[in-house]
Amino acid sequence: MRWRPDFIIPFLALILCLGGQSLTHAEGKFNLKPGAKGKNCLNCHDGFEEILKNPFVHSPVKSWDCVGCHNPHAASHDKFLDADPKDICVRCHTKVFPDNPVSTHKVAADGNCVNCHDPHAAKFKFNLLKGGSELCSECHKALGERIAAVQFKHAPVEKGCVNCHDPHASAAAGKLLKDNVPGLCIKCHDTEKINFQKKHMNYPMAGTRCTACHNPHGSNQRGLLYDKVHNPFANRKCNQCHEGPSSPTPLKLKAGGFELCRGCHSNMINETLAQNRLHWPLLDRNGCLNCHNPHASDQKGLLAGPIMDVCGKCHVDTINKLKTVKSKHPPVEEGTCMACHLAHSSNQGLLLNKPSVIDICGECHDWQKHSTHVIGDEAKDPRNPNLTVTCQSCHRAHGTDADKMLLSPTQTEMCTKCHKEFKR
Amino acid sequence: MPIKLLYTLLFMLMALAPAASFAEQAILFQPVVSIYADAEGQGLLNPEGVACSDNTLIIADTGNNRLLQYMVKVDTVEFASQIKVSQLTNPIRVQVNSQGEIFALDGKNRRIVRLKKDGQFAGNLDLKGVPPDTGATIVPRSFKIDQEDNIFVLDIFSGRVIVLNPQGDYLRQIPFPKEFGFFSDLAVDRGGSVYLIDSANSMVYSAAKEATDFLPLSKSLKEYMNFPTCITTDNRGVLYVTDQNGGSIILLGLDGSFRGRKAGFGWNEGLLNYPAALCINSAGHAFVADRDNNRVQVFR
Structure with a gap:
């Protein structure tokens, strides 16, 4: 049998029509009757209407697509979820994590999205459970309390953690920072300004790590310096340890390792060296700086971090x-x-x-x-x-x-x- | 068919040969004898260094501020002499050269003391002509002597290995790599390659003879060791690392691959409690300064 060409076009049109119809039926994978989408769910879940009055409603909820996340009949997961709670959000929110993150927020990486977001509706943008930094302080309690208590506050912190941090992951820097330090800081603090240079004794600060001296979350010290400040630093005697600001190598140290600190702390270092057994890192090229911050620190004794971190290094x-x-x-x-x-x-x-x-x-x-x-x-x-x-x-x-x-x-x-x- | 069989046998032989030769060469760490005291019965106290040759063993008896010399026999050691000089207050590392001269690192004064074969003080190692990288200070954390009696000093202050000729004149230096944790010891093999052990990161770095920099020989070996503090080689293709906090000896191939773990933490003979140093002679004896057990154990 040979196909007549004048039959081919109507035949193909018929096939497409039938195919299209079957696709229309498959749109709702549960073959719901027309109009029987999410509104049907409210027949039983009547308290839900109150939730939907919130200003921010998750778009699948807004379009009554309850079955986008839930299986109405049976499921292997709690709350009749259609997939593991850890995987369900990223089915749509595919770009939450960058391809090669430098740092990730554990709660997000573990898929515990509901720790911060309400999957249905919320009072706050992005369906957040709480607004601003209040949400972050739920877990980062000590930091939240400290931020509230400090005398000198950092304006971006007041506006919210997400000014500097990406709450999910960062492709640019550690600690979920949106950019590295000082890149992030110099977006607001212009290192070329006379006042900035004067405050920093005319030393070139553009490439230095601001957080070595400043506490970005606020401080009880002027200039947001960490609470414990090394005396020569507090007294702006930078050239006690560094070469002068006009030197070709202004930040270069005047001596290496423990020899630098010996100038002032000679008694302590002499007592140290008089003992039989030395903690050898004290005598290497970093010397005291292996454990101490020479400028300022929020730890006793100008330690470079909590003692477990310092020793644990x-x-x-x-x-x-x-x-x-x-x-x-x-x-x-x-x-x-x-x-x-x-x-x-x-x-x-x-x-x-x-x-x-x-x-x-x-x-x-x-x-x-x-x-x-x-x-x-x-x-x-x-x-x-x-x-x-x-x-x-x-x-x-x-x-x-x-x-x-x-x-x-x-x-x-x-x-x-x-x-x-x-x-x- | 016979050719195929021949090829198969040849392939199996090639595959098994390295393992067989390693098993043949590496020390099994079976305890031979333990040294607890000198001839007078004075016990060792926190010995931190050992040096050896085929017939001599020198112990840095650190806690007693002295060196002890022993004669090594087939399966025993015999006390020879005690070396106690006022210029050496806290010996933590010891080496002996081919002439029988003894070199000891004084940990308290951070200098290497030179002693004649009979133990007489012969001066401090001057490190003549060494370029002052970070000022005049040199902090030797460890040192080793190669088969040509050249002296390799691990200078942690300036972050380099200084190579001196047998007279103590500067020959060259190899800077530490850019990134590392903390280097506690070095080793030099028969071919002139230098190895560094990074205690903090449990990594080994190496520099081939005449190389100008160190390269990582291995990734972090934290999986196999806790806090390595001493490294040595038997010149037969095995690196031995003392895992101080793990109370063990770790065997590595010259490519940094893990080859085994010997001994273990404990007090009984055959076990180690904070081993501090290890020396291997060509007769296949391994001498371990078993620091917190106050003894030196001999294995083979």
Whole structure:
């Protein structure tokens, strides 16, 4: 049989018509009757009408497309959601995360969008649960309280965190910043202005990291400097450490490593170097700056960050272990490393602050009153003729997976390491 | 068919050969003997350094501010002498050259002390002609002596390895890489390659003989070690790293690949408690300064 050409066009038109009709039927994947979209849901979910009175309504809700997210019959996910809550939003909001983010907000990356957004309707733009910085302060509570309390406020912070941070992810910088520092800062603060230069003693600041000295979230110090300010810096004596502003290398330091700090802190450094065991990073090319901020800091002793972060920069194995062990030593957990160690130098191994481990433990644990096991110089460790029994013969100061920070999973196993006659 | 079989056998042989030769060459770390005291019975205290040759072992008995010399026999060691000089107050690293001269790093005074074969003080290592990169200060964190008696000093203050000839004259320097955590030790192999161990990042860097910079030999090895502080080589294609906080010895290939973990944390012989240094002689002995166990253990 041969096809007659004058039949082909009507035939194709028929096919298209039929195809189009079947597509119209497939538009609603649940074959809903005309007009039976979301409004049908309100027959039962009557409280929902109140929610819809909010000024900001999620567009699928506005178009009554409840089945865009929910399955009306059965679902494998809570609230009859059509997919895992972690995946459902990004089905439409595909551009929330940049391709190669430098930093991501964990709550967003984990798909917990509803922690900040109401998926139906809300009083605030972008369906946010709360407005401005109030929402961020729900989790970043300490920072929120601090921002509210500081004497000198940073105007963009007052207007809201999203002035500087992208709440989902940033392709430009860490900490969700919309641009790197100083790029972000110089959008408002013109480094070429005379007043700016005068404030910075005519040193070239354009390429420096502003947040090394300034607290972008506000401060109790003028100029938004961190609360603890190094004296020469507070007194604008920059050339005490740096070359002069007219030098070809104005920011270059006048001496390297600890030698720079020795000029003022000679007693402390001499005392440090007089001990047998040094904390070696103190003597490397960064010297004191390995742990301290030379200009200003919000930490005691001008530390470059919270002590766990400072120590954890090198001793990451110790800090990470703390997070996982079952039995934790409170001073270690609280980050008071200096309860047992000295930061600069010591005459004891592990930079301990006392010659005897027993004395260190005794500062908090009055062992003589409730320990029955003999410890001390007279108690020889049967495992090793050069050791005596100390607290550390059975316990590990940074914590273990066993109760009471014991080194063995059970007390019996621990005791029979020495008392072998009782081993079964 | 026989040719195919031959090729298959040849392929299997090639595939298994490196593993077999590694197993043959690497030290198994079976305990041989432990050294607890000198001939008078005075116990070791926090020894942090060891140097060795085929018949000599020198221990930096750091806590007692002295060096101890031992004669190495097949499966035992015999005390030879104690070296205690006023110019060496806190020995933390020790090396011996082919002439039997002893070099010890005084951790407190941050200088390398030179001693004659019999232990007599022969002066401090002057580091003559070293260019002052960051001022005149040099802070030697560690040092090693190669088979030609050249001295390699790990200068953490200026961030470089300084190479000196046997007389202590400056030959050259290799700067540290731009990014690193903290270098605690270095090693030099028979071919003249220099290796650095980064304690903070658990990474090994290397510079081939005459190279002008260090390159990473491995990615971070945190998966295998906690806080490495000492590195050495047996000149047979294995790097040995002491994992101080993990109480272990980590074996690496010369390409930085992980080859095994030996010993473990503990007090009994065969186990380690903050090992500080390691030396390997050509007879296949490994001497470990088992610092917090106050002893030196000999393995083979």
